[in-house]
Amino acid sequence: xxxxxxxxxxxxFTYEIPRGEVPGxxxxxxxxxxxxxxxxxEGDPSLGQLANVATLPGIQRYAxxxxxxxxxxxxxxxxxxxxxxxEGVVSPGGxxxxxxxxxxxxxxxxxxxxxxxxxxxxxxxxxxxxxSGVGSHGGHPVTARTIDDVLVGGAAWAVDxxxxxxxxxxxxxxxxxxxxxxxxxxxxxxxxxxxxQLGTLGSGNHFLEVQAVDEVFDPAFASALGxxxxxxxxxxxTGSRGLGHQVATDFIQRMDRHLxxxxxxxxxxxxSCAPIGSDDGQRYMGAMAAAANFAWANRQTITFGIRRAxxxxxxxxxxxxxxxxxxxxxxxxxxxxxHATDSGRKKVLVHRKGATRAFPAGRDEVPAAxxxxxxxxxxxxxxxxxxxxxxxxxxxxxxxFGSSCHGAGRRLSRHAAVxxxxxxxxxxxxxxxxxxxxxxxxxxxxxxxPGAYKNVEEVVRVAEGAGLTRRVARLVPLGxxxx
Amino acid sequence: xxxxxATTTGTRKRGLPSRRWGFFPTTADVGIWATGPTPAAxxxxxxxxxxALMTDLRKVRPREERAVSASGTDPSxxxxxxxxxxLVLYDSEGxxxxxIHARPVGNPPTAVVASxxxxxxxxxxxxxxxxxxxxxxxxxxxxxxxxxxxxIVDI
Numbered sequence: 233x234x235x236x237x238x239x240x241x242x243x244x245f246t247y248e249i250p251r252g253e254v255p256g257x258x259x260x261x262x263x264x265x266x267x268x269x270x271x272x273x274e275g276d277p278s279l280g281q282l283a284n285v286a287t288l289p290g291i292q293r294y295a296x297x298x299x300x301x302x303x304x305x306x307x308x309x310x311x312x313x314x315x316x317x318x319e320g321v322v323s324p325g326g327x328x329x330x331x332x333x334x335x336x337x338x339x340x341x342x343x344x345x346x347x348x349x350x351x352x353x354x355x356x357x358x359x360x361x362x363x364s365g366v367g368s369h370g371g372h373p374v375t376a377r378t379i380d381d382v383l384v385g386g387a388a389w390a391v392d393x394x395x396x397x398x399x400x401x402x403x404x405x406x407x408x409x410x411x412x413x414x415x416x417x418x419x420x421x422x423x424x425x426x427x428x429q430l431g432t433l434g435s436g437n438h439f440l441e442v443q444a445v446d447e448v449f450d451p452a453f454a455s456a457l458g459x460x461x462x463x464x465x466x467x468x469x470t471g472s473r474g475l476g477h478q479v480a481t482d483f484i485q486r487m488d489r490h491l492x493x494x495x496x497x498x499x500x501x502x503x504s505c506a507p508i509g510s511d512d513g514q515r516y517m518g519a520m521a522a523a524a525n526f527a528w529a530n531r532q533t534i535t536f537g538i539r540r541a542x543x544x545x546x547x548x549x550x551x552x553x554x555x556x557x558x559x560x561x562x563x564x565x566x567x568x569x570x571h572a573t574d575s576g577r578k579k580v581l582v583h584r585k586g587a588t589r590a591f592p593a594g595r596d597e598v599p600a601a602x603x604x605x606x607x608x609x610x611x612x613x614x615x616x617x618x619x620x621x622x623x624x625x626x627x628x629x630x631x632x633f634g635s636s637c638h639g640a641g642r643r644l645s646r647h648a649a650v651x652x653x654x655x656x657x658x659x660x661x662x663x664x665x666x667x668x669x670x671x672x673x674x675x676x677x678x679x680x681x682p683g684a685y686k687n688v689e690e691v692v693r694v695a696e697g698a699g700l701t702r703r704v705a706r707l708v709p710l711g712x713x714x715x
Numbered sequence: 716x717x718x719x720x721a722t723t724t725g726t727r728k729r730g731l732p733s734r735r736w737g738f739f740p741t742t743a744d745v746g747i748w749a750t751g752p753t754p755a756a757x758x759x760x761x762x763x764x765x766x767a768l769m770t771d772l773r774k775v776r777p778r779e780e781r782a783v784s785a786s787g788t789d790p791s792x793x794x795x796x797x798x799x800x801x802l803v804l805y806d807s808e809g810x811x812x813x814x815i816h817a818r819p820v821g822n823p824p825t826a827v828v829a830s831x832x833x834x835x836x837x838x839x840x841x842x843x844x845x846x847x848x849x850x851x852x853x854x855x856x857x858x859x860x861x862x863x864x865x866x867i868v869d870i
């Protein structure tokens with residue numbers, strides 16, 4: 233049982249787990265939160281997990297957690313950690329099983345008034361175009377011969393295959409493909425799990441949501457993003473499907489075996505890791521990039537399905553409906569970036585698990601059209617409340633290795649949610665507010681009921697108070713497709 | 716989530732429980748518990764519990780067979796590898812099993828070969844429950860001495 237460590241308040245939004253709370257901590261743990269959110273994680277194993285991360289070799293400055301922290305395997309979800317490239321490690325548990333799980337936002341030229349009368353038909357059509365639920369198959373199958381191209385090309389592969397527009401790529405993190413992919417490190421099992429899942433949503437907390445722009449906080453940036461109050465947007469949340477899950481499983485096992493052979497077992501086997509420069513480390517980095525690219529190809533392929541659904545329901549060519557990619561962000565990934573550390577500025581490997589990159593204005597990594605404002609950060613809320621578009625702040629670089637939160641974060645376990653909520657009541661409550669839900673399973677709805685999540689408004693407020701991100705626009709749900 | 720138990724007949728060692736499985740709640744996801752008189756029965760029960768998380772096994776017919784094998788340097792690693800092979804069956808061809816015959820190799824086991832009887836998932840006849848992303852080491856127990864095992868899955 234992981235010990236629950238003591239936390240010390242540093243200021244209104246910053247808390248610390250001092251070194252020594254867990255034996256072997258190399259740096260303190262640091263959590264962005266506030267009194268209300270903190271009361272929800274007290275007694276939760278996620279704080280102990282944060283302290284465990286601080287024991288890993290080569291970790292820089294502090295093990296970080298975002299305001300939406302909750303239990304994960306090995307690292308907590310909402311965890312950020314940076315490692316020295318020579319002395320540090322790469323840990324698949326610091327990225328998560330769903331490699332490059334992420335969020336994509338599309339805008340449309342349609343108003344809420346235009347969409348409302350056809351909303352039911354639209355949600356049904358989206359449900360048919362984008363396979364979801366258990367083992368969802370039949371999206372856009374790839375063959376054993378072409379999958380390597382997907383693993384290297386990412387979103388660009390899908391665009392070249394006719395599943396998107398050239399301009400879709402410019403407004404994605406890494407332009408939809410991480411360099412350094414090594415398809416040869418993706419096992420046969422991982423390939424088999426992925427072949428039939430390209431263009432599928434999956435289940436769990438993955439979703440596709442038709443939304444309306446409800447409020448704009450930064451009119452200039454919102455205008456650059458094409459977000460106009462009263463217009464309809466589409467948000468998509470999914471990742472690398474079975475292929476990425478298997479890459480993580482394969483390397484957690486391989487690294488665990490090698491740590492045991494070396495006689496250096498870890499505090500938690502899910503923290504399984506390898507030195508970044510080692511054979512295992514480099515092989516995982518190559519496989520992780522390949523899986524990340526599969527996820528970008530997946531979100532691009534689903535975008536194709538979304539565009540088809542809109543064109544069909546509104547009986548207009550998709551270009552007339554706009555349906556451009558506003559942004560696409562990864563929230564389970566590790567990347568080499570340059571940051572300030574206790575030993576000066578240097579390149580480090582930043583793990584983000586249930587956390588997003590949140591770079592400020594002026595950075596080369598931010599698409600040119602958005603560079604004067606900062607990197608867009610997409611925060612899905614629960615299906616009854618709201619989602620947010622945020623922008624990275626300069627202070628996120630020093631405070632959080634250029635990172636922010638990734639969503640509302642679970643408050644109740646899936647089991648507790650199923651016990652607490654009834655399917656009929658959840659859907660009726662949503663329907664009474666004009667929100668339609670279509671799901672492959674009833675449990676998929678109750679497990680993801682709005683009450684199972686932390687308050688997204690609170691999470692976003694803390695991320696702003698802590699100087700990580702600022703609010704740009706608020707989006708409210710109209711129709712939801714759940715896995 | 717319903718807690719379905721399945722019992723089978725078979726050789727039962729004195730004092731050890733029969734082959735059964737079910738689910739238990741965890742902080743984030745769900746766990747599968749299993750009991751059984753032999754290591755083979757524990758592997759079988761864990762595997763059936765895994766398929767039961769995905770769909771209602773009572774509606775799955777044993778029409779086809781698939782062979783799976785897995786190895787691991789310790790029993791926990793073997794459990795993760797074996798159950799991951801079952802996930803591959805499901806993700807690659809939609810195959811769900813309703814009966815498993817497992818043959819562990821070694822004591823403690825370092826490999827397992829199994830045949831799985833079942834059929835391909837058919838949305839018209841089979842219910843949709845939860846997709847399983849991965850099998851974790853978190854709080855994993857594989858204890859043939861006491862005839863019990865438990866594993867937590869990421870969903």
